[in-house]
Amino acid sequence: MxxxxxxxxxxELAPVARFQPHATAGETSGRDGVGPAVDVLGLPLLxxxxxxxxxxxxxxxxxxxxxxxxxxxxxxxxxxxxxWQYRQALQSCDAVLPDGIGIExxxxxGGEPVTEDLNGTDLFLPLCEALAAAGKSVFFLGGRPGVxxxxxxxxxxxxxxxxxxxxxxxxxxxxxxxxxIDRVNACRPDVLFVAMGVPAQDTWLARVxxxxxxxxxxxxGGLFDFTSGATKRAPGWLRQARLEWAYRxxxxxxxxxxxxxxxxxxxxxxxxxxxxxxxxxxxxxxVSNGLKRALDITVASAAIAALSPVLVxxxxxxxxxxxxxxxxxxxxxxxxxATFNMLKFRSMYVDAEARLDExxxxxxxxxxxTFKLKQxxxxxxxxxxxxxxxxxxxxxxxxxLRGEMSLVGPRxxxxxxxxxxxxxxxxRLAGKPGITGIWQVSGRADIPFQQMVELDVDYLRxxxxxxDIKILARTPLxxxxxxxxx
Numbered sequence: 001m002x003x004x005x006x007x008x009x010x011x012e013l014a015p016v017a018r019f020q021p022h023a024t025a026g027e028t029s030g031r032d033g034v035g036p037a038v039d040v041l042g043l044p045l046l047x048x049x050x051x052x053x054x055x056x057x058x059x060x061x062x063x064x065x066x067x068x069x070x071x072x073x074x075x076x077x078x079x080x081x082x083x084w085q086y087r088q089a090l091q092s093c094d095a096v097l098p099d100g101i102g103i104e105x106x107x108x109x110g111g112e113p114v115t116e117d118l119n120g121t122d123l124f125l126p127l128c129e130a131l132a133a134a135g136k137s138v139f140f141l142g143g144r145p146g147v148x149x150x151x152x153x154x155x156x157x158x159x160x161x162x163x164x165x166x167x168x169x170x171x172x173x174x175x176x177x178x179x180x181i182d183r184v185n186a187c188r189p190d191v192l193f194v195a196m197g198v199p200a201q202d203t204w205l206a207r208v209x210x211x212x213x214x215x216x217x218x219x220x221g222g223l224f225d226f227t228s229g230a231t232k233r234a235p236g237w238l239r240q241a242r243l244e245w246a247y248r249x250x251x252x253x254x255x256x257x258x259x260x261x262x263x264x265x266x267x268x269x270x271x272x273x274x275x276x277x278x279x280x281x282x283x284x285x286x287v288s289n290g291l292k293r294a295l296d297i298t299v300a301s302a303a304i305a306a307l308s309p310v311l312v313x314x315x316x317x318x319x320x321x322x323x324x325x326x327x328x329x330x331x332x333x334x335x336x337x338a339t340f341n342m343l344k345f346r347s348m349y350v351d352a353e354a355r356l357d358e359x360x361x362x363x364x365x366x367x368x369x370t371f372k373l374k375q376x377x378x379x380x381x382x383x384x385x386x387x388x389x390x391x392x393x394x395x396x397x398x399x400x401l402r403g404e405m406s407l408v409g410p411r412x413x414x415x416x417x418x419x420x421x422x423x424x425x426x427x428r429l430a431g432k433p434g435i436t437g438i439w440q441v442s443g444r445a446d447i448p449f450q451q452m453v454e455l456d457v458d459y460l461r462x463x464x465x466x467x468d469i470k471i472l473a474r475t476p477l478x479x480x481x482x483x484x485x486x
Contacts, residue, residue: 033423034060034067034095038112041077041274043090045098045107049116050123053097058130060094061190061215068209069095070202070219071120074102074267075259079199081270086199089206097123101242102267109275111282120220124227128159131191137163139184139214142170142195143224150228165189170196181211191216195224291465296407299472300400307394314345314382314391321382324350327395332412335432340404342412343395347383348376390479396435408468409434410456428456431463441474 034056037044046053060067070093072080080087090096097118098104107114131138138155140148148167156164166187172180184192192214194201201219209217225231233239234247249260304311315326328346331339379387386392399405405412412433418426438459439452447455459467 034069037096038107038110038114039278040098040103040107040110040112040114041081041270042087043072043077043080043096045072045103045114046095046118047112047115048118050118050126053095053118054123054127054130057095057127057216058134058136061131061136062134064215066209067094067216068205068218069093069097069216070205071097071099071118071221072103073099073119074106075263076198077103077106077270078263078267083199085203089199089202092206093202100245102245102264102271105268106271106274109271110278111275112278120218120223121226121233124220124223125155125158128155128162132159132161132163135163136190137165137188138191138193139165139187139189140167140193140195140224141180141184142193142201142220143228144230145169145171147224147228147230148195150230151224154227154229170194177208181208185213189214191218193218193220193223195220195222197221288464292406292463292468293403295465295468296400299407300397303394304397304401310391311394314386314394317382318346318380318386322349322380331415332433333415333418333429334404334412335429337418337426337429339415340399340412342405343399345386345392345395347380347387347392348378349380393435400435404432406432406434406468407436408463408471409437410459411437411439424457425453428453428460431460436471436475436478438471441471441478 033044035046035048035053038047039045048056057067057069070090072090076090076099080090097120098107098114098116099119100117104114104117128138140151140155142148143151146169148169152164152167155162166184166189168180168183192212194205194217196204196219198219198221201221205212205217205219222231226233232251234244238244238247245260245264249256318326324346326346328344328348329341330344332342334340383392396405400407409432410428413421413429418429421429438455439447442455
């Protein structure tokens with residue numbers, strides 16, 4: 001019987017589940033993000049159009065996936081550069097949404113442009129409409145006394161179907177925190193909008209989000225003031241010209257001159273430097289990738305020629321011992337989540353996959369992701385021998401020539417394994433998989449899965465042609481000692 005609810009969830013969460021190729025070990029929090037992100041001044045900003053972002057957020061609300069989001073404009077980025085707690089709060093969000101022309105300019109300077117300006121004021125009503133259509137409720141927390149109530153009234157007037165769970169002002173002290181959180185939870189909202197200004201709202205949410213039962217919590221800055229009418233927004237033509245900041249400066253020059261005149265210059269200076277560093281790193285990486293590919297083609301071609309007798313004899317031994325082809329093709333997950341057919345010499349009987357379920361309880365690995373069995377009854381006698389000396393991996397030299405694999409890199413994972421990956425685990429998919437790698441020369445199957453992830457992520461962060469040559473030089477000894485090979 002088909003699980004229709006599961007099928008609906010997969011389709012609905014499609015924007016959520018996309019692999020995030022731009023994330024690096026230093027940029028991610030280990031949480032499962034809302035969608036693909038790009039690095040802007042060290043902050044992972046959501047790279048989605050407004051409609052996709054709303055769909056992804058509402059889908060997470062529907063399925064009760066705990067989600068915390070924030071919005072970042074040029075001023076926020078300036079504050080984050082000096083306030084480590086705020087910066088950490090942003091980096092640990094499930095999504096940081098780009099807000100304003102400054103962020104767009106910085107993203108272009110860095111060579112990773114955001115898809116669309118997702119500022120909270122423009123996103124608010126479309127998001128509430130989608131939440132209303134899904135039958136979800138919202139709570140407004142923050143602003144001066146009366147502002148949150150007025151925001152709730154305006155939202156209800158604009159979207160009559162929207163369920164308002166409650167509202168409360170943001171003028172409360174630490175001694176009232178428990179009472180306020182209890183009040184929010186008692187109303188059982190699906191979404192909590194928090195408007196306390198930056199950095200206070202986001203550092204507060206990072207600290208207390210685990211105690212808030214609403215699936216989605218969002219720090220929204222001055223949204224309540226704009227929505228309620230407490231602060232007048234720029235005319236539409238100025239917003240279209242991307243000059244809303246100038247309008248705010250004219251409205252409140254004494255309060256805003258430092259933020260916009262000095263702050264914008266500071267922000268653009270930092271964006272230029274960051275963009276130059278990123279582009280230089282991109283050029284260095286392109287050269288390094290070209291050299292790595294040249295090394296792959298040269299060594300793989302030479303190895304196929306030199307080892308051709310071993311390849312022929314191994315194929316013959318496999319065919320003589322058991323029925324079935326000598327080669328085994330298996331779908332694996334490669335760079336950035338792309339799948340390909342990996343080649344191996346067949347080391348098991350042809351019904352090995354059909355017998356997997358009955359052996360799962362005897363798994364020697366307790367990581368809940370990978371399957372390894374030292375005395376696997378599905379392995380043939382020839383298979384045990386070619387596994388011990390990694391001869392079964394030699395056909396992958398042809399995968400290397402085809403560009404699907406590299407000589408050195410993380411081992412390619414099975415699709416059923418990557419389905420269980422956390423955001424941190426997925427970082428090992430950020431590079432081309434290899435025949436050998438730091439995991440293989442360090443103990444292979446004797447190394448626990450999480451340690452393998454750390455080794456792979458560290459390799460991808462520091463990889464170089466010289467490093468690959470060193471790993472290749474260590475590989476023969478690892479093969480001959482057969483440590484962790486089974």
